[in-house]
Amino acid sequence: MNKQSPLRRFWKTPLRRWAWLFLGPVTAAFAIGFVWPFLQGIWLSFCKFKLIKDAKFVGFSNYAKALTDPSFMHSFWYTALFALVSLVLINVLAFAVALALTQGIRGSNLFRTVFFMPNLIGGIVLGYIWSMIFDGILSRYGTSILMETKYGFWGLIILMCWQQIGYMMIIYIAGLQAVPGDMLEAAKIDGANKWQTLFRVTIPNVMPSITICTFLGLTNGFKLFDQNLALTAGQPFLIQADGSSIKTTEMLALNIYNTFYTSNSASQGTAQAKAVLFFILVAGLGLAQLAFTRKREVQQ
Amino acid sequence: MNNKSTLSAERRNKTILSVVLTVICVIYVLPVLTVVLNSFKLNTYVKTDTFALPKGEMWAGFDNFIKGMTFGNYPFWKSVVYSVVITLLSTALILLFTSMAAWYIARVNSIACKAIYFLCVFSMVVPFQMVMFTLSKTADALRLNTPWTIPIVYLGFGAGLAIFMFVGFVKSIPLEIEEAAAIDGCGPLRTYFSVVFPMLKPTMISVGILEIMWVWNDYLLPVLVLDINEYRTIPIHIQYLKGSYGTVDLGATMALILLSIIPVIVFYLSCQKHIIKGVASGAVKG
Numbered sequence: 001m002n003k004q005s006p007l008r009r010f011w012k013t014p015l016r017r018w019a020w021l022f023l024g025p026v027t028a029a030f031a032i033g034f035v036w037p038f039l040q041g042i043w044l045s046f047c048k049f050k051l052i053k054d055a056k057f058v059g060f061s062n063y064a065k066a067l068t069d070p071s072f073m074h075s076f077w078y079t080a081l082f083a084l085v086s087l088v089l090i091n092v093l094a095f096a097v098a099l100a101l102t103q104g105i106r107g108s109n110l111f112r113t114v115f116f117m118p119n120l121i122g123g124i125v126l127g128y129i130w131s132m133i134f135d136g137i138l139s140r141y142g143t144s145i146l147m148e149t150k151y152g153f154w155g156l157i158i159l160m161c162w163q164q165i166g167y168m169m170i171i172y173i174a175g176l177q178a179v180p181g182d183m184l185e186a187a188k189i190d191g192a193n194k195w196q197t198l199f200r201v202t203i204p205n206v207m208p209s210i211t212i213c214t215f216l217g218l219t220n221g222f223k224l225f226d227q228n229l230a231l232t233a234g235q236p237f238l239i240q241a242d243g244s245s246i247k248t249t250e251m252l253a254l255n256i257y258n259t260f261y262t263s264n265s266a267s268q269g270t271a272q273a274k275a276v277l278f279f280i281l282v283a284g285l286g287l288a289q290l291a292f293t294r295k296r297e298v299q300q
Numbered sequence: 301m302n303n304k305s306t307l308s309a310e311r312r313n314k315t316i317l318s319v320v321l322t323v324i325c326v327i328y329v330l331p332v333l334t335v336v337l338n339s340f341k342l343n344t345y346v347k348t349d350t351f352a353l354p355k356g357e358m359w360a361g362f363d364n365f366i367k368g369m370t371f372g373n374y375p376f377w378k379s380v381v382y383s384v385v386i387t388l389l390s391t392a393l394i395l396l397f398t399s400m401a402a403w404y405i406a407r408v409n410s411i412a413c414k415a416i417y418f419l420c421v422f423s424m425v426v427p428f429q430m431v432m433f434t435l436s437k438t439a440d441a442l443r444l445n446t447p448w449t450i451p452i453v454y455l456g457f458g459a460g461l462a463i464f465m466f467v468g469f470v471k472s473i474p475l476e477i478e479e480a481a482a483i484d485g486c487g488p489l490r491t492y493f494s495v496v497f498p499m500l501k502p503t504m505i506s507v508g509i510l511e512i513m514w515v516w517n518d519y520l521l522p523v524l525v526l527d528i529n530e531y532r533t534i535p536i537h538i539q540y541l542k543g544s545y546g547t548v549d550l551g552a553t554m555a556l557i558l559l560s561i562i563p564v565i566v567f568y569l570s571c572q573k574h575i576i577k578g579v580a581s582g583a584v585k586g
Contacts (some may be wrong), residue, residue, distance in 0.1 A: 033456015136350025
């Protein structure tokens with residue numbers, strides 16, 4: 001149909017007169033809540049400042065400081081490892097559970113309800129629940145989750161699995177239910193076994209769900225903050241030769257937060273530079289990952 | 301014969317699967333159960349006998365709840381009130397204004413509209429740490445640092461996903477309905493509020509649920525924007541239990557955690573279908 005029919009043009013004109021009402025509130029709030037802080041953030045990453053009003057341009061020196069900060073580099077590798085491990089574990093387990101729940105077992109709805117439930121509990125609360133549980137177990141061996149980096153790492157992985165599997169499962173179930181039944185039937189008639197059906201028919205057909213879930217898993221892993229803060233807050237600390245310390249279970253978001261708010265006052269510029277690098281990393285990874293899995297989606 | 305044996309094998313597989321799922325299910329519930337157990341336990345036993353039933357000398361009755369509600373310099377009920385106020389106001393504001401903007405964007409589709417839409421989608425990939433410092437300063441300067449005004453910050457930072465979902469839905473509504481309203485003499489305002497708004501209901505529910513889940517559990521934004529000596533939300537309250545005391549009273553903390561997740565679980569069980577649908581449709585971003 002012709003989009004520019006006279007009626008449509010006629011009808012659009014009075015609507016345009018109300019633009020201030022329809023677009024105004026969101027645009028104003030969006031400018032305050034996103035656009036302005038974002039632009040100011042980029043500008044400040046090139047400045048030295050304590051208060052925003054006396055910011056002084058210093059070029060790329062904040063970036064140089066950020067990239068040579070051992071605690072930042074440590075948190076980068078720690079976060080990357082965490083994101084990778086949690087991405088694989090959560091997605092494989094969530095897919096397996098979703099597959100199990102679409103087999104028509106009795107009680108599937110109850111299982112689904114229970115598996116999704118942890119998603120509604122906030123990150124801070126989750127962190128305290130699990131720190132109590134891990135300490136309850138580890139105290140029998142005379143240790144604590146705050147004593148060793150590997151406990152903190154795997155503790156956070158278990159916590160995130162508990163929270164996220166249900167979420168990803170919902171997306172996978174929606175994907176699995178959309179796989180055409182006659183395609184599965186045809187595979188069966190052609191003599192494909194279960195594994196062949198899974199890898200040749202089912203998985204290619206749920207590729208859109210896999211795209212979404214791996215995207216969410218990757219960005220969630222990199223952006224993790226609340227759970228990290230509540231579970232270990234970066235402990236245990238490793239004291240360096242020069243007296244500074246590396247928080248061994250501190251992830252990127254928490255490192256940026258600590259650079260802003262808890263270290264000495266001259267570090268805000270560095271913190272903002274770290275934040276810009278973090279943004280580029282998260283956005284870049286997310287987009288690259290989308291491009292990578294999108295190519296593997298089948299057109300129906 | 302052959303057919304029969306594969307059928308029984310299939311039934312056996314299903315039974316095994318059911319058993320496995322039941323075991324996982326129990327494991328899933330255990331953490332919440334541990335919270336319940338420990339909220340009735342004396343503090344000294346929480347660390348040593350985390351998984352024991354709170355009986356005999358460990359039993360603390362409702363002492364933990366009473367202590368949790370009153371201890372510290374900040375009463376728990378106040379954080380509950382502020383959490384409710386902020387969540388409801390923000391969600392209402394987001395639903396009303398983003399749906400209006402989304403309808404305008406989808407129907408007018410001018411260059412300005414396209415620019416706003418693009419910025420909204422872009423904002424979804426920006427992590428909060430990127431803007432947190434400047435956003436909290438801007439909010440302070442504009443006095444958006446109270447529970448009554450912080451919803452404006454939420455509207456701004458949360459507009460992306462909401463607009464994205466609403467625009468997607470509006471594009472699927474046939475224009476003819478609105479044209480019929482226009483021919484019948486409805487102006488844009490009436491067309492929106494009495495024709496379009498009711499049709500948006502399913503997406504309203506999905507977006508509403510995603511926003512409620514986000515705002516209710518959010519920690520970093522309110523802790524940076526609000527004056528926390530005066531206003532705390534539940535997550536801030538729980539985080540600061542640890543900060544304000546040398547040693548944490550784990551029993552009381554668990555009691556408060558239990559109090560804070562009961563409404564969430566009730567909310568979940570009462571609108572489970574909508575929540576799961578909302579999550580599934582909200583995930584189709586990216």
